[in-house]
Every structure is written in structure tokens, then in C-alpha cells.
Amino acid sequence: MQLNEKELNILHILEQDARASIETISKMIEISEGEVQSMIEKLEAQQILVRYTSIIDxxxxxxxxxxxxxxxxxxxxxxxxxxxxxxxxxxxxxxxxxxxxxxxxxxxxxxxxxxxxxxxxxxxxxxxxxxxxxxxxxxxxxxxxYKHDGTIFNHDQEDKRIVVSP
Incomplete structure (x- = not known):
């Protein structure tokens, strides 16, 4: 299925943050909230947008x-x-x-x-x-x-490697 640029943008946004609101997505790609809602419903109906998930450590x-x-x-x-x-x-x-x-x-x-x-x-x-x-x-x-679905775990730990430079 061929998607337009706005639909692809919605997918990329939701892939990074499944909790992004319709309002936020609307502002990010500069279209109305109604258009975002209908595009998401279309993507769900076509099973392109399959599931919203959380990553838990x-x-x-x-x-x-x-x-x-x-x-x-x-x-x-x-x-x-x-x-x-x-x-x-x-x-x-x-x-x-x-x-x-x-x-x-x-x-x-x-x-x-x-x-x-x-x-x-x-x-x-x-x-x-x-x-x-x-x-x-x-x-x-x-x-x-260490990393799962693009999310880095324990990234708050300080890097204790010694810097080596020529």
C-alpha cells in the first residue's frame, strides 16, 4: 500500500511515542486534528498501524x-x-x-x-x-x-571509559 507523506509522518511519530496526542501530531505535521484522526483510523483499519505498546524495564x-x-x-x-x-x-x-x-x-x-x-x-x-x-x-x-526497539536502557549511568586520544 502506498502512503502519502502525512500518513508516513504520523506513523513515524507514533513509532517514537505511541502516547502522542492527536493535538500534538496535528501541530507537528500542520494538519487539522480531524484529518489526523481519520488518517489514524484508516491506518488501523488497513492493519498498518497494528498496536500501541509500552517498553518496560x-x-x-x-x-x-x-x-x-x-x-x-x-x-x-x-x-x-x-x-x-x-x-x-x-x-x-x-x-x-x-x-x-x-x-x-x-x-x-x-x-x-x-x-x-x-x-x-x-x-x-x-x-x-x-x-x-x-x-x-x-x-x-x-x-x-542495553537497547530495545530504539530505547536505550540505563543511559543515565556515567560513561567510565578512559578517553584515549592521539
């Missing part, structure tokens, strides 16, 4: 840290549906945050969130690896989040 909330794992999955695609069928089976699990078709050594990249490493391990061994098309998995546990 759970590491700062005691008892809610959780564990995130990135799992590389090698699968056998099925004739006629390719990778879509197995991807759909995987993304239906509540533990799964995202599924991407990838190029390279593995076919799918799956992001899983659990309360503990054991919970993620059980998901991989009891649910993910038992799917018929799944050949192998490699699990990578996230140790620290």
Missing part, C-alpha cells in the same frame, strides 16, 4: 525480572505452506513473544519469556522441539538489555 521491578531467550529453530518446511504452518503453531504458545523467518543457518528466530531458565527449558524440550517439523533448536538466554 522489568529488571528494575523486584520479583518481575523474568528470563528472555532467543531460540534459533531449524525446521522442515511443508509443501504448499512453507514455513507458515510451523510458525503459526509456534506463535500460538503463550510463552512466545515473537517469531521471525530468518535467512542463514536457522529458519526461525523465536523469542520466549518465562519466569525462570527452567521454565524456558521446559518450553523448549516439551513443546517446541516436539513439533514434527522442528529439526533442531539453539537457545540463547538474554543476560542484559
Amino acid at each position: 522489568w529488571s528494575k521491578v523486584a520479583g518481575h525480572e523474568g528470563v528472555t531467550a532467543m531460540i534459533d529453530v531449524k525446521v522442515t518446511p511443508k509443501r504448499g505452506v512453507g514455513f507458515n504452518e510451523v510458525a503459526q503453531r509456534i506463535y500460538r504458545y503463550k510463552e512466545v513473544q515473537s517469531v521471525y523467518l530468518m535467512s542463514g543457518a536457522y529458519d526461525l528466530s523465536v523469542t520466549v519469556v518465562g519466569h525462570s531458565m527452567n521454565e524456558v527449558a521446559r518450553f523448549v524440550s516439551e513443546k517446541l522441539s516436539t513439533i514434527d517439523s522442528v529439526i533442531s533448536t539453539t537457545t540463547h538466554f538474554q543476560l542484559k538489555k
